[in-house]
Amino acid sequence: MDIVAVDGLVKRYGELLALDHFDLHIAEGEIFGLLGPNGSGKTTAINCMLQLLTYDRGSIRLFGEDMAPARYDLKRRIGIVPQQVAVLEELSVRENIDFFCSLYVSDRARRRALVDEAIDFVGLAEFAGFRPKKLSGGLLRRLNIACGIAHKPELIFFDEPTVAVDPQSRNAILAGIKGLRDEGATVVYTSHYMEEVEQICSRIMIMDGGRVLAQGTNEELKRMVSTGEKIVIEVPSVSDAVLRRLRALPHVLEAGHADQTLTVRCEASPHNLTDVLGVLGAARVQLGRVYAEPPTLNDVFLELTGRELRD
Known part of the structure; x- marks a missing residue:
């Protein structure tokens, strides 16, 4: 069963078309990556799914049932970890988690057990009595996650949960998200860190202008675009004539030389490296280290959404 089923969603802000017949289907147990540049419609789509925004057309089904503003039975099965840390400064770590859990769970004994489990899950046991202002950025992010998942939601939305945290905290957060998936949760994950999405997401959607540009597994997305491997060679100098010959090769998209590199x-082709080395060998260019990098999700993202700056 699809945990999330969105079909033909249209959302307008006056003359602005924020979602243009947007479709999204997420199966149970997935970590689904939702990617797009600023202003692409990601947040609007999520807020519509959560019924925080009205929409003009389309259907939204969660857990196989129609979602509506008053479907509190469905909302209790959802967890949200927002990009901005949303905790109460006057409460301790434990009190914060208990407060947010109480919005879903009224039984105190059960809630106490859930809070203890959430504290252990994010590794905050030794900080349980601390107030947020005494926590580092990474610990605050982990508290934010604990507040969003303490009630054991079946569907969890993570909106850039690793912004401005150190590598150790980032690894802990990503491991925790995979742990939630292993315990049966379905995760919708948004991030601008492409390596994170490649690492943890089973399927990925790239959207822009309120429309779906592409979706599939990491490898499927890489096969959809012309971007192939990037060949990097340490070379002290290369003449303009050699660069022109390289750019004239059948599958070369661009070639440049800077900082002795x-x-x-290239586009995808089994002969790229052989062709490039052939041109350099014919010109008697002195070569240093040679290596080829496969396309990354970042390459796919830029090819589909463009390279111009976004506000």
């Missing part, structure tokens, strides 16, 4: 970006 030649970089050649």
